Amino acid sequence: MVYLxxxxxxxxxxxxxxxxxxxVFLIGKINK
Structure with missing residues (x-):
């Protein structure tokens, strides 16, 4: 159970x- x-x-x-x-990817795109 612990493993699960x-x-x-x-x-x-x-x-x-x-x-x-x-x-982060979307924010990076917008900043470019």
Whole structure:
């Protein structure tokens, strides 16, 4: 069970990072 919870945390973290990367990418495009 602990392993499963860690998997969920990691996948949530990856999703957040992907969203942040998209935002940064869009902001970078606008600044150019």
């Amino acid at each position: 919870e860690e998997e969920i945390l990691v996948s949530n973290l990856m999703k957040k990072i992907k969203r942040l990367n998209k935002k």
